[in-house]
Amino acid sequence: MNRSPTAERAVRADGLVCTFGATTVIADLTLDVIAGELFAILGPSGCGKTTALRLLAGFERPSAGRLTLLRDLVAAPSVHVPPERRGIGMVFQDYALFPHMSVGENVAYGVPVPGDRRGRVAEVLTLTGLSGFADRRVHELSGGEQQRVALARALAPRPRLLLLDEPFSNLDPTLRARVRGELREIVKRAGTTAILVTHDQEEALSIADRVAFMWRGRIEQVGTPDEIYRLPATIHAAEFIGDANLFRARADGGCVATPFGEYPAPAGADRVAIVVRPEDVELRPDGVPGRLVAREYYGHDQVLHVRLVGGALVRVRAGPRLHAQGTEVALALRAAPVVLVDDGDAEGAGAG
Template identity: 65%
Template sequence: MTEHPAPAVEARGLRRTFNGAVAVDDLSLEVAEGELFALLGPSGCGKTTALRIIAGFEPAEAGTLSLHGRLMVDRTTNVPPERRGVGMVFQDYALFPHMSVAENVAYGLDDGGQRALRTEEALALVGLTGLGRRGVHELSGGEQQRVALARALAPRPQLLLLDEPFSNLDPSLRSQVRTELRGVIERAGISALLVTHDQEEALSIAGSLAFMWKGRIDQVGRPDEVYREPATVHAARFIGDANIWSFPAEGGRVHTPLGDFAAPDGASHCAVVVRPEDLQVQAGGARGEVMQRQYYGHDQVLFVRLEGGTELRVRLAPHERLGGAGPIALGLRRDPLVLADDGPANRPDDGAADGPEDGSD
């Protein structure tokens, strides 16, 4: 066997509670060397707590953590944050208001001849050359974010942690800054762990992502894997747009208006997940009525009520079937995903199975 470098992050069974409420439960994850990894989940799912445990700002009650093969947390160890060698970018940037841009960036650097040079390098890396003397209040939100990034990168950490780094930015800026961030991380040649509640952000930027739900990791994989094959109903609902119906399983099959499909073994209830783009207009398909059409330019979404009352969304190419309300017949481009949905705790919020589920916010 060839020798692999130790993973940048290796967490096993991390746990943290606040006054009895579990924030992080049996959390295990691995971030490979050089990877940009996203921890994705709705607000309150424990993803920020997980990040804070990795950074050393929050103690773990159980579990172990190693960074680049160095043990940071176990039953008897808790290396303080200043000795973890990790760079962190905070959601509010946490720039020091009493220091200039250059002083902020130089804060983590030790005195010596290299200090000024390294500060300039870090500012250049994020494209802020020449702004070192500015006060942090004189900068725009995007510039502040880049200062926070330069400050975290200046001491040359091997691992960068980012807590919702784009949430304070103007939406029009986000996609540009996202591209820049990825470029900067690649140029710095380091690993990064990013926490976000924005599925679009996670899908577009990350090499791998983990979906977190109620303190636990539901699924880990490449963005396309998690999107195509969500492991749980929550992951399906949260990541991307999906029509999700709840149906009882009978004899190992579920019967839906779009056909019969195999149910997972032993499941008595199933969640049937159909992405809107997996539906197509098909003569002889399930018949229904277009209730509404929303046109987006690059594509369009039809809101359809099938005979029998099931409502669903269909994404079509922009020029396909123009026109408003009227009869329609629908078929599937590929078999839907059928998930066991036996947890009674899950089912009540599935009542709105045919309601619009817009994952993005």
């Protein structure tokens, strides 16, 4: 997107379509992933993101579109390079470690040249912090260790592309944050291009260089975590990623009325949706008056539910200071809201 045009493309997916019988799971997968980046595909369950990953790996065949890995065309209507010849490394959600092999045997499984094997296995085990684990049995390991074995096994053959399917979902929530950081570090040190699929926005935003938001078989937006969060391109992206107040309204002469005043609407738009993050609203004496109706207390902060005089309900992220229910408050925006075209359920055209 906003990278230099000279950067090498590791993956180029162009209009991939995947159908199972009468069901279209991937309607249009179009993606560019730059060599060396950690890229996340984020979306709700059932949006087709795992299928997207399986298309890249070669476990599924697209019914239309073209897929290029580095400079090699690997999938097109008349081309299908099988997974074993794509040079990919895959980390499965359930890790799929071979239970009849030791850790070392698992990692060595994909390393082709027998002469290089021993050294390469040791190298990857060190990289993943598993040196000394080579002779351990797979089922003796903890969940986090198993995940690192899966990662080491995938990295050992020096893949051109690493694919990770929900790699953290089988881990304890308390372990996840730490393992996420470790994973990013390992992948970066290995220098591999990596694509991660997840339904957890925190995961995608916190470790990826860029994020693609997927909805019902289509990529709706690609951008840095910051862009995705601050400037959602579609209503689905705004609603799925982070917390959002969404006001629907009609534009009138290039402008739209919001509870906080008039803002410019996208050109030619009729129905629009105004996206306001709760943290972009503040309590300010000179703001729009309202009444506090409920609150969710989180300790480090809280979300206040405020009914404005006009009737709109607004959620506001505020500091932990206590406000009694029924308190009269006044709200104002810190920044101009994102205004999106609201065309029913189809993808919204970007603005903002």
